[in-house]
Amino acid sequence: MAAINDTGRRAFIATAAIAEAVRVKIVTGKLVAADADDENWIGVTERAAFNADEVITVAMRTKPGTLRGTAAGAFIAGALLYAAAAGKIDDSGTVIVGTAIGASSADTDIVEFVPHAAGVA
Numbered sequence: 001m002a003a004i005n006d007t008g009r010r011a012f013i014a015t016a017a018i019a020e021a022v023r024v025k026i027v028t029g030k031l032v033a034a035d036a037d038d039e040n041w042i043g044v045t046e047r048a049a050f051n052a053d054e055v056i057t058v059a060m061r062t063k064p065g066t067l068r069g070t071a072a073g074a075f076i077a078g079a080l081l082y083a084a085a086a087g088k089i090d091d092s093g094t095v096i097v098g099t100a101i102g103a104s105s106a107d108t109d110i111v112e113f114v115p116h117a118a119g120v121a
Contacts, residue, residue: 007063008059008060008062008063008064008065009046009057009058009059009060009063010043010057010058010060011055011056011057011058012024012026012030012031012055012056012057012058013029013030013031013053013054013055014030014031014032014049014051014052014053014054014055014056015027015028015030015031015032015052016032016049016052017048017049017050017051017052018031018032018033018045018048018049018056018087019033019045019048019070019086019087020045020046020047020048020070020110021044021045021046021068021069021070021110022034022044022045022069022070022086022087022088023038023041023043023044023061023069023083023087023088023089023097024041024042024043024044024045024058024087025038025040025041025042026042031045031049031056031058033086033087034083034087035083035085036082036083036084036085036093036094036095037083037094037095038083038095039083039095041061041083041087041097042058042060042061043058043059043060043061043062043063043067044058044059044061044067044068044069044087045057045058045059045087046058046059061115062115066101066112066113066114066115067098067112067113067114067115068110068111068112068113069081069088069089069097069098069110069111069113070087070088070089070108070109070110071088071089071090071104071106071107071108071109071110071111072084072085072086072088072089072090072107073090073091073104073106073107074103074104074105074106075090075091075100075103075104076091076100076103077100077101077102077103078099078100079091079099079100080096080098080099080100081096081097081098081099081100081113082094082095082096082097083095083096083097088107089111089113096116097113097115097116098113098114098115098116099113099114099116100112100113101113101114
């Protein structure tokens with residue numbers, strides 16, 4: 001019987017080092033940072049993984065509430081956010097991920113955002 005998780009958070013094994021608060025996906029059973037064109041991201045890391053095969057917790061994109069994401073550049077609160085390279089988020093792109101609650105002034109700022117259902121504005 002398959003297990004279920006009702007908490008909105010789950011532990012996964014990282015394929016390599018992954019920064020805190022980046023969008024991630026599963027590849028061959030392990031976590032990797034999602035690319036700018038990945039619609040299949042599962043959530044964001046709650047802390048960094050410093051080594052391959054390290055166990056880290058992911059806040060699932062389907063959990064109730066908001067998520068924390070790493071900005072790829074500056075944007076304003078209320079901006080529609082898109083997937084960016086290395087699991088980051090930005091106010092331009094092609095894959096919609098959510099709406100910014102906080103503003104970003106530069107690359108690598110960590111901001112709060114409301115995740116959207118896959119591809120929904």
